[in-house]
Amino acid sequence: MKLMDALEGRRSVRRYDRRPVPESLVIELLRSAESAPSAGNLRARKYIVVGRPDLRKALALAAYGQEQVEEAPILIVILADFDRSRTRYGDRGYLYAILDASSAITCLLLAAFDAGLGACWNGAFDDQMVKDLLGYSEDLVPVGIISLGWPLESPPAPPRRSMEELVRWEME
Template sequence: MNSSDFLGFLSCRSSVREYEETPLADDEINYIMSCASTAPSAGNLEAWDVVVVTDEEVRLALAEAAFGQLHVGEAPALFVVCANYVRSMSQYGERGILYAVEDATIACTYMMLATHARGLHSCWTGAFDEDEVREVLGLPPHIRPLAILATGHGHPPGHLAERMDTGEHVHRDVW
């Protein structure tokens, strides 16, 4: 893939909030997780974990925890991406908290792009009650849920969202 192809690949991805009921095949889930495992991480500690949720009852409970966002309950698969503080703090102390958040965020980005590469659709969901998600999934105290990646065979919106010009983000040498 050349750089133009890559930019095109990124540009045509969008968040999708409407899904078919078709479940994800195990090979699709495995592919997404294999891609996540290639993500860079601080000290190569991979301070992230994922809870893959396909059970309808658990998906609906997570939709409630996500302030009633319907796509979370309707997507056939959810990847709840979590930071694992203990894994990174064992090497980096307090700074390891930040590294675990960064590691999990990068892994989730790779997962989102992997779904796109497979012709699937996803929506990164960060708005949720963290304590409710912890309770629904039985997460241990050193694990922090950062994102719910709703994934499935979806119905993309009719048009892509407008993006800011890159010049709005870039500062050279100093602010």
């Protein structure tokens, strides 16, 4: 797939069929996520892959009942590793760790689309509930729960803001 087709064609997909996603494909997606840039190359991010139905159900509750989180056969929780980034960058490390995790998510979403999967970045969840369910250290902050599966919908492109509204040019 051409990059521009992936950029234009990727959508947030929230309905999936029950066919499993092979582990080898999940590993490929994680590799794609790790192709993302990273501040100082610290790669201040971690991944937790969840397939267990009981845990998906509990995470869906933590995500305020969002159905795609329970329905997806695979969830990938991406965490910012604040401690790792802070050791080099001090307070700015907080921002960098979140950006490291976010850039990885973007690559993962594009790779999922390229592989024919549907995926959605779920950012609305209760941090504490997610932490209690997954049990990681205090220095990790969840940035997204990515729900993944074979798509049962192809949503239309959402409206976009105009470039005039978004961009200021300072050329001369």
